[in-house]
Amino acid sequence: MGYQKQLNVNINIANDNFIIASHRPWNKDLSKTLSLETGKQFHLLSNHKDLNIDYLKKIKPKYIFFTHWSYIIPDEIFQKYECIVFHMTDLPFGRGGSPLQNLISLGYKKTKVSALRVVKELDAGPIYMKKGLTLEGSAQEIYERASEVCKDIIIDIIKKNPKPKKQTGKPTIFKRRKPEDGNLNLALSISDINNMIRMLDADGYPKAFIDFGPFKIEFTGAVKNKNQVSAQAIFKLTDL
Numbered sequence: 192m193g194y195q196k197q198l199n200v201n202i203n204i205a206n207d208n209f210i211i212a213s214h215r216p217w218n219k220d221l222s223k224t225l226s227l228e229t230g231k232q233f234h235l236l237s238n239h240k241d242l243n244i245d246y247l248k249k250i251k252p253k254y255i256f257f258t259h260w261s262y263i264i265p266d267e268i269f270q271k272y273e274c275i276v277f278h279m280t281d282l283p284f285g286r287g288g289s290p291l292q293n294l295i296s297l298g299y300k301k302t303k304v305s306a307l308r309v310v311k312e313l314d315a316g317p318i319y320m321k322k323g324l325t326l327e328g329s330a331q332e333i334y335e336r337a338s339e340v341c342k343d344i345i346i347d348i349i350k351k352n353p354k355p356k357k358q359t360g361k362p363t364i365f366k367r368r369k370p371e372d373g374n375l376n377l378a379l380s381i382s383d384i385n386n387m388i389r390m391l392d393a394d395g396y397p398k399a400f401i402d403f404g405p406f407k408i409e410f411t412g413a414v415k416n417k418n419q420v421s422a423q424a425i426f427k428l429t430d431l
Contacts, residue, residue: 209349210252212236215259216394217335221342229346247272254348257309258341259334264309274309275319275348277341280365282307282321283358286314288367291330295390301325304340306348308355315362317355319348329413330393370397375410385420388413398425405429 211222214237222233234250236242239262247255247268257264257276264274279290281303287293294302304324308316322340326333347353373391378384388399388410398409407429410422 207231208250208252209233209345210236210247210250210255211258212242212255212260213258214239214261215334217331217338218258218341221258221338225342225345228342229349231349242268244268244271256341256345258338266311269309275306276309276314276316277337277344278305278307278314279324279337280305282314282318283360283362285365286362287365290365291326291333292368292372292390293365295326295386299326304337304344306341306344307358315358317357319353319355320344329389329411330391330396334393373397373399375399375401381415381418381420385413385415388420388422402429 209225209231211218211225211233213219213221213235219235219237222235225231225233234252236246236255239260242262242264244267252272255268255272255274257274260276264276268274278285279302280286280294282305285293285302290302302324303321305321306319307314308319310316322344324333324337324340373387375384375387378387384399391397391399392411392413398411400407400409402408403426405428407427409425409427411425412423414421
């Protein structure tokens with residue numbers, strides 16, 4: 192009986208510990224906010240080198256939530272711990288890289304944030320739940336709204352402990368965009384220019400640009416007004 196009581200205590204401690212894995216600034220306070228709102232203990236993991244078995248054994252998390260994570264999650268991690276990643280499409284539509292940028296390029300005005308279990312195949316795991324997200328404004332603004340959506344989903348998951356359900360439907364795959372895809376010379380309309388600027392306008396992202404002689408001109412803060420777009424420009428001298 193004494194052993195069983197101690198075992199239950201350990202289980203409860205483990206169930207009250209969670210990890211938020213994200214290296215983006217809009218998620219830096221998410222663990223603190225969730226700790227305050229739920230009374231549970233959330234730990235922020237922002238350095239991918241800390242995602243290892245030794246660290247996780249100390250925390251004993253019930254769930255590891257990957258709210259914005261660009262690194263490969265090792266098999267030994269997702270096989271031992273329940274890892275939940277958030278993807279900014281209505282899966283199985285839009286599996287793959289750069290979901291926000293691909294959605295805006297395709298003309299979407301809204302999407303869903305899908306919370307899914309990590310498996311070997313990218314973005315193919317079973318779904319815990321989905322919540323809606325609008326795609327208005329800059330990428331920074333959208334990512335900040337997405338962080339709030341992720342917070343709501345996380346609270347629901349730790350309250351309800353839902354069982355994830357297999358994805359249904361034919362998968363659509365997105366290709367990860369490259370920095371050169373932000374060249375405004377590729378734009379075919381004023382709307383294209385506005386979208387290309389705003390969808391790359393976030394901390395840590397390569398900005399929309401044009402090459403002008405020895406300079407690279409980067410654009411942020413796009414505002415579309417009828418048939419024109421105004422934006423802030425930074426001139427950078429390119430390496431010769």
